[in-house]
Amino acid sequence: MEDLKGTGNSGEEQESEDNNGKYLNPTPILDELVDGKWPSFIKGFKDFGERTEKPMVRGVLDQLEYSYKTKMGYWKGGLVTVKGYGAGIITRFSMIKDKFPEAKEFHTFRVQPAPGLHYNTKMLREVCDIWEKHGSGLITMHGQTGNLQLQGIEQDKTQECFDELNQAGWDLGGAGATVRTAASCVGPARCEQACFDNLKVHEKVLKYYAGMTHRPEFNYKLKFKFSACPNDCANAIMRADVALIGTWRDSIQIEQEYVKEWMDEYGEDALFDQVVNMCPTKAISHKIGTSTIEIDNKNCVRCMHCINVIPKALSPGKERGASLLMGGKNTLKVGVNLGSMMIPFMKLDTDEEVEEFIELMDEIFDWWDENGLDHERVGETIERVGMKQFLEAVGIEANIDMIVRPRDNPYYKKHYDSAV
């Protein structure tokens, strides 16, 4: 048996003899998660294991039970890929395969779904069938990055399984130092707030970067996320190195008759408490006794709040596009970093506009390649090297929207004429 991580408590041997005619071994601790009102993944796994009698499912449940008992994890990484790719499969070997030989391998395909996670039943059933044939039959929908995760396959089945998936129109997502699978909110498909066609841009951009998704050539991972308005339902600001967030440049559209309708239903107090006084910049005014509101659009910061409250009466303006924010990432090493405003407004309607965006991205990636360190996210590189250096290198114009305040220290050196 391999050396266990950390704990001294190595647990007793599994007793898989008498089992009341069940295929799976007893997992008394896990079974405590079968009940309760929220859908149980354990119940799902067990029912499925009993039906299909897949040894891998049994082994993985056994190892998971053991983890619950010892409070330690027992997977280790490795490198399994398909032909021509350097990424897309998360490799998992059991560290205690002598104990749980059926769990020896448990690799995962990261598969890129359609933008917005839309499916028809035909395509999804097809995935299920391929997956039940070659893999464990366990599926995560979806991983936090947005992949359809097919969890549990043995190394020698990966290529044939991938080939079948690929023939059905599916491709792998990123892992390691690649462009990663992107995520988008539902956007114009069903949302009245959408300010740009994030699904189209997502598809176009990620197809362009398919090669960079499959082969790790960056300093570190790079994620795109596309939210079609500032509500940011895709969490782009925190979870994406490159976030496109929809916005508008002109005035909020108001239909006063629906303001009245809302006021008639909820009252004038509610209009004050929930709309007027909740605007972060006090850009909304309402005269007592009237049934209209007025918006000072110069002072509106496009936060969406008023529109969210009365969507029937208020809508984003007509001149729509997206803001580019960069540098979002989670906790590792520098602490959570939210994306920073880089370009307040870009039009992304035409193919040319999207291509321009891609060109800018190419430029930025080149800069990052040259200036980044190993395992450094692009936002970290920008922070370490300096915003000014970054902007000048990639040709983004400095603008006051990039910051919440100008500097409070005089510690910079502007370009000076040393001849004087």
Place this chain on the structure above:
Amino acid sequence: MEDLKGTGNSGEEQESEDNNGKYLNPTPILDELVDGKWPSFIKGFKDFGERTEKPMVRGVLDQLEYSYKTKMGYWKGGLVTVKGYGAGIITRFSMIKDKFPEAKEFHTFRVQPAPGLHYNTKMLREVCDIWEKHGSGLITMHGQTGNLQLQGIEQDKTQECFDELNQAGWDLGGAGATVRTAASCVGPARCEQACFDNLKVHEKVLKYYAGMTHRPEFNYKLKFKFSACPNDCANAIMRADVALIGTWRDSIQIEQEYVKEWMDEYGEDALFDQVVNMCPTKAISHKIGTSTIEIDNKNCVRCMHCINVIPKALSPGKERGASLLMGGKNTLKVGVNLGSMMIPFMKLDTDEEVEEFIELMDEIFDWWDENGLDHERVGETIERVGMKQFLEAVGIEANIDMIVRPRDNPYYKKHYDSAV
């Protein structure tokens, strides 16, 4: 002639011959500052120079004129002190004394005035007479730290001049790595907002630290400032390593009849616009049609605003004391640093309470002595070594008022039991 700093432009020689019978040399550039409606220090200096015919005043004006012409300064430091002291005189020798021999020496006494900068004419006339006798007769009232600055004396006159001043009740202030002269707002002497007797505390604390004011034994300078309420008229938060700022712990005192008086004069709209809606935490409420206000004292952050607007109706509570903030300083090296809340409330009424504060300070100075680097202000040391380390070492209890938010990263190591 000594080497001049920077500029190549070394100017022509002074023409001090024909001078229309004036004692002073022509200073055409400075003379442009004689007119204008604001009181002119140049006019003052020149009138005084003509009356007293002090060569030092003439020389200093000549050198100043030269600075205005060449846009460079020409003083350098040195070390002049009085017996037993290591600080208190800012030493100035001219770097171009060959050019302006009368300006060869121009040392400054930093003299500690009474807290709150109160004077009677007798004591001030006495200073003037001593100073005219031994020194240049130029006085700055006051330096930004709060010293009465007697500007311009020669080294060989310093001791006798100081002795006379000291006999009249005056002592020198700090300079270099010492406790510095403190500053206080007018406080209970004339201000209805005063929450503690800052003038008394100032006097007591600075007298206690007189020795440390005169001999540079610290890592770097340390300033006290005492503002008797959160309006902080002494700028303590930014300009003092140790700031005591008055506050109260119970409820704001309201006399509703004067609220009404104010409303009758300025109107109900003004009550909303200038009081209710300007409270930073929305702790004030007013029902339309009534003439009273209500304050949610649990949510009041003691900002002073409402009290400032209607001082007749509102006053700080009855349970008064001071907050201790630490680490304020200006720009050098780390950028401006405002003082950080350390102890939200201390009583400072009795001598014992003031002594307790002094004991805490002694403890803090010991810690700083041990942990600080050369030329590091105490706030910088706290930041570098860590707030937790500091608090634990000096025995201040961690409290939520010290921060605007808990940490957003998990990067700390708490004390752990390695036996487990």
Place this chain on the structure above:
Amino acid sequence: MNAPSERTWKTVESGPHTLEGALHPVVVKNYGKWKYHKLIKPGVMVHYGHSGDALYTVRAGTPRQNTVDLIRQICDLADQYADGFMRFTIRNSVEFMFSEESRIDPLINDLEEIGLPVGGIANCVAPIAHTQGWLHCDIPATDASGVAKGIMDNLYAEFKTLEMPNKVRLSTSCCSINCGGQADVAIIVKHTRPPRIDHAKLSTLCELPKAVARCPVAAIRPTIVNNKRSLMVDEEKCIVCGACFGACPSMEINHPEHSQFAIWVGGKNSNARSKPQSMSLVAEGIPNNPPHWPEVNDVVGRILKAYKAGGKPWERMNEWIDRIGWKRFFEESELTFEIDMIDSYRHARTTFNQSAHVRF
């Protein structure tokens, strides 16, 4: 890497699946032309197009860690009620869309039948964003799916009713890296003990310079153990971040007791009203107690109860706290502020109260 003997298919690097064919016809017709939406009841809303079309959405929670059997059941319902289409949300709910109001209740009925609760729209607790845990990851200290299940069991009613001031997003992560993302309430493993080095493994398994480079505070130093080059950790400096463990499995940071939970509040990504905000540490040292994690559940419950009672309509967690102040947040949630909650990392200074503003 191995491949089947005869491979005739040449990989198409197609990236994301195309959207074409994946959208409901009513969606296609009204694409980008929606006018407004209305909540109908918990888990059900309707969107109206400028065309006048109505599109009903029924949303149900899922276990996220699914099986093909469950997906097939979902497909059955999609065929039956939603013309063969469905989508999944950012928080792993499944959504069925259709234009016939009459289908709503039967669908809800059938969903609940197969164990998928309908709810999660608008001012309620949405499903927890969680991570791999012991089921799959190579560095976890807990099983995020298990923790999430335990919490959602407890908050089931809050998923199905609309009694919160605004949306409540939760997340759970099995190490400090926090793949689950920040949230109104985030439940995240927090290591408390510097890594112990397995010197035997290290010399064979890890690139030494890589682990050294990974440490953000330069706490890892080369050393010699048993005549082999190895590493040591300066425990004074180490901030227990776990970055080295990700680079090198011999830097063992996981431990059944020393790897505990911390709870964070006020993370917000939307721009509505207040700006997006990173979350704050409000409870720590919570034991990792499978399979029910009662201590975690207790703290989460107290926080949500206080928010539910105190928040005003539309106020997110961070906005509620901002209004009442941190002191009162700790009081109302019955939590204790501790010295380690004071930031000590790179931008610590910017979190200090550099004012005399104080609440008593």
Place this chain on the structure above:
Amino acid sequence: MNAPSERTWKTVESGPHTLEGALHPVVVKNYGKWKYHKLIKPGVMVHYGHSGDALYTVRAGTPRQNTVDLIRQICDLADQYADGFMRFTIRNSVEFMFSEESRIDPLINDLEEIGLPVGGIANCVAPIAHTQGWLHCDIPATDASGVAKGIMDNLYAEFKTLEMPNKVRLSTSCCSINCGGQADVAIIVKHTRPPRIDHAKLSTLCELPKAVARCPVAAIRPTIVNNKRSLMVDEEKCIVCGACFGACPSMEINHPEHSQFAIWVGGKNSNARSKPQSMSLVAEGIPNNPPHWPEVNDVVGRILKAYKAGGKPWERMNEWIDRIGWKRFFEESELTFEIDMIDSYRHARTTFNQSAHVRF
């Protein structure tokens, strides 16, 4: 150090002068028992004690850099009108206090006679806090007193009338150290060129390690020049802070052209309403042009004009900007935002706009 031949006096280390004897009798009687105050007119206010006593204050600006002659004139007026007492304010104004209302106007008259303008109380421009400059300091790049005089000449009317939204505090400093402190509008020398080293002077004058240690970005390195140990500056790294010059006069950072002015706004120390706040850079590269500094005056004038027109009652400079946003501040003040105004120092990240909030 030298001393007179026969010294009989033994120094009393008394610290601050005692307050005793320095306070007006009405002050002594009502000490700590004031009830409220009222503004009477520009530069004049009255404080009422709980005792019923009234204490009038007349405040006048001074040049700060005074002579004993001016102080004696002030003493004369104090004797005549204020029973022999006076005080000075934090901003170098002089205050006369007394209980006889009838003395107000004659005192004002006599003050203006000797050139001291009455004003500066409440919502107006108070006297500039300024520093030593060429008159006395060893590291200045300008004459702060001169700049201050020029500005106050221009703002004289704003000192004597009450037309500003709230108090306006200005400061001027002759190097980036900023002894003048932060302010609503601060006018501060900003060096733009790394120090030039005078190697001849350096080897005799300075302790090398001290200068090296003083640099916050480790831009100073030991080197050998003409066979002597000296220093060199890595100009790439140098942030032109001037800290080395304070430690070692051979690190020449001052220059008639390269030492320019920068203008900062929104510094606030009071806790009223908003928290105290550090100020922000809004104009730079302004030439150092004695004796009238017209370019500086121009920028200050534009900022104050915009604030005067746009601020609401009680809104300090920072609060006005906060309400209208930085973009509009630059527009209304007719200033240009420049790339160097983006922070690049230690906590730069915390000043980035990490949100989608944006004004168009």
